[in-house]
Amino acid sequence: MTRIGIAVALSIAWAVPTDAQQLLERDDPVAQYVEPFQVFDNLHYVGIEWVSAWILETSEGLILFDSLYGPFIEGLLKIIESAGFDPMDIKYILVSHAHSDHVGGAKAVQDLTGARIGMVEGDWQMLEADAKAGRLRHDAIPRDLVIQDGDVVQLGDTSITCYATPGHTPGVLSMAFTVYDNGTPHQAFSFGGVGLNFSGVARTEMYIESVKRLQAMQGIEVSIPNHASMGRVFERNENLKSRKPGEAYAFVDPEGFSAWLDDLMVNVEKKLEEETEKAGR
Numbered sequence: 001m002t003r004i005g006i007a008v009a010l011s012i013a014w015a016v017p018t019d020a021q022q023l024l025e026r027d028d029p030v031a032q033y034v035e036p037f038q039v040f041d042n043l044h045y046v047g048i049e050w051v052s053a054w055i056l057e058t059s060e061g062l063i064l065f066d067s068l069y070g071p072f073i074e075g076l077l078k079i080i081e082s083a084g085f086d087p088m089d090i091k092y093i094l095v096s097h098a099h100s101d102h103v104g105g106a107k108a109v110q111d112l113t114g115a116r117i118g119m120v121e122g123d124w125q126m127l128e129a130d131a132k133a134g135r136l137r138h139d140a141i142p143r144d145l146v147i148q149d150g151d152v153v154q155l156g157d158t159s160i161t162c163y164a165t166p167g168h169t170p171g172v173l174s175m176a177f178t179v180y181d182n183g184t185p186h187q188a189f190s191f192g193g194v195g196l197n198f199s200g201v202a203r204t205e206m207y208i209e210s211v212k213r214l215q216a217m218q219g220i221e222v223s224i225p226n227h228a229s230m231g232r233v234f235e236r237n238e239n240l241k242s243r244k245p246g247e248a249y250a251f252v253d254p255e256g257f258s259a260w261l262d263d264l265m266v267n268v269e270k271k272l273e274e275e276t277e278k279a280g281r
Contacts, residue, residue, distance in 0.1 A: 026049075026050050027070070027071060028071075029048075029071050029072060029075050031049070032048040032049045032050060032072065033048065033049075033075065034047065034048055034049055034234075036079045036080075036082055036083040037237055038083075039179075039233075039237070039251055040179035040180055040181055040186070040188075040222075040251070041057075041179070041180040041181065041182065041183065042056060042057040042058070042158070042179060042180055043055070043056055043057070043179050043188070043224070044057075044083050044085075045228070045233065045237070046064075046076060046079045046080050046083060047066070047068065047228065048068065048072055048075075049228070050101075050227065050228075050229070051066070051068060051069075051072075051101045051102065051226070051227060051228075052065070052066060052224075052225060052226045052227055052228050052233070053065060053066045053067065053068055053076060054066070054190075054224060055080060055083065055085060056158065056160075056177065057085075057158075058155040058156040058157055058158035059156030059157040059158070060091070060155050060156030060157075061089045061090065061091040061155060061156065062080075062085060062089045062090045062091065063090070063091065063092045063094060063153070063155060063158070063160070064080075064090050064092065064093045064094070064109065064115070065094055065096070065175075065190065065224070065226070066093075066094075066095060066096055066102040066103075066226055067093055067095065067102065067103060067104065067105035067106040067108075067109050068101070068102075068104065068105045069100050069101050069102075069103075069104025069105055069137075069138060070100075070104055070105075070137075070138070072105070073104075073105040073108050073109070076105060076109075077109070077112075087109070087112065087113055088112075088113050089113075090109065090113045090115045091115055091116070091155055092115055092116050092117075092118060092145075092153060092155065093106050093109055093110060093115050093116070093117045093118070094118045094119075094147075094153065094160070094162075094173060094175065095117065095118065095119045095123070095173065096172065096173050096174075096190065096192030096193060096226045097119075097120075097123050097168055097169040097171060097172045097173065097192050097193045097226075098119065098123035098124075098126045098127045098130075098169055098171065099169065100136075100137045100138050102226060103119070103123075103127070103138070103141065104137065104138035105138070106141055107138070107139040107140070107141045108139065110141075110144075116144055116145045117141060117144040117145060118144070118145035118146075118147045118153065118162075118173070119145070119146070119147060119171060119173060120146075120147050120148075120149075120162075120164045120166075120171030120172060120173045121146050121147075121148070121164075121171060122164070122166055122169065122170030122171030122172070123169055123170065123171030123172070123173070124143050124146060124171070125170065125171075126169055126170055126171065127140075127141060128143070147162045147164075147173055148162075148164070149162070149163055149164040150162070150163070158177065158178075159177070160175050160176070160177045161175065161176045161177070162174070162175055163175070163176070163213070165191065165192060165193065165210035165213065165214070166193075166203075166206045166207070166210060167193060167198070167203060167204070167206040167207025167208070167209075167210045167211075167268075168192075168193025168194060168195055168196075168197075168198060168207065169193055169198070170203075172192045172193035172210065173192045174189065174190060174191050174192045174193075174210075174214070175189070175190045175192070176188070176189050176217075176220070179222060179224075181249050181252070186221045186222050186249075186252050187219045187220055187221050187222065188220075188221070188222035188223075188224050189214075189217070189220045189222070189223060189224065189257070190223075190224040190225065190226065191214060191223070191225070191226075192226060193207075193210075193226075194225070194226075194227070194230050194264065196267060196268060196271050199275065199278075200275060200279075201272070201275045201276055201279050201281070204268060204271050204272045204275045205272065207268050208265070208268055208269070208272065211261055211264050211265050211268060212265075214261055215258070215261050215262075215265070219254075220254060220257055221252050221253070221254045221257070222251050222252055222253070222257075223253070223256070223257045223260065230260075231260075236250040236251050237250070
């Protein structure tokens with residue numbers, strides 16, 4: 001399918017709601033538009049203001065991290081094109097978790113490109129339960145690539161080590177991979193489910209165990225978040241524009257990543273106290 005064909009097909013399948021529908025600002029493609037930008041030699045931001053999407057380049061095609069949703073799908077494909085890529089080169093869509101803002105566009109992108117959709121088992125189960133209950137806010141997605149903890153997704157010269165880090169949802173795909181700054185490698189990590197917008201003692205304890213696991217990992221230098229605000233993505237990108245030769249790279253911040261995990265732990269431990277009290281324990 002041609003690039004023009006992609007845009008036409010998506011504009012039909014994902015029509016932008018009319019003004020009469022009183023779009024929330026976060027669902028407004030104009031308000032949410034972000035010019036794509038290159039973060040590392042092999043990694044580009046192609047998301048919107050409040051939800052991230054990333055393109056990871058490999059020697060044999062592209063890997064898309066998350067797929068946006070609804071009114072942003074046509075824009076996502078156009079943004080990928082404007083970043084210099086052909087969306088038809090997308091081979092994998094790796095979804096951080098099964099909330100609609102991350103998975104909502106996956107089926108449309110798969111239908112156009114033939115890419116595999118990968119999620120952790122717990123999130124496939126969540127999607128299937130939501131579909132059965134009529135809770136989906138996007139096209140149903142037939143089960144595709146079920147990613148197990150420790151699996152490695154390999155495409156060309158690039159490998160991604162996958163982790164199941166449940167809590168935010170029952171699954172949550174987190175990923176470790178290498179990025180390059182002018183050829184210098186750095187270890188990057190994407191924690192796939194950060195928010196505490198869930199309930200229950202058991203889920204909260206899952207989240208705590210996932211954060212503990214991340215805290216024990218060694219050598220992580222770069223955080224690649226699925227919401228830009230969680231990693232100061234736009235601020236760091238602005239700092240890159242004034243970077244002088246020899247200066248530290250704004251996105252390489254191992255101390256910042258460690259401190260962020262510590263903050264997450266403080267917050268989730270408070271949540272555990274609240275959930276325990278609610279449960280009457």
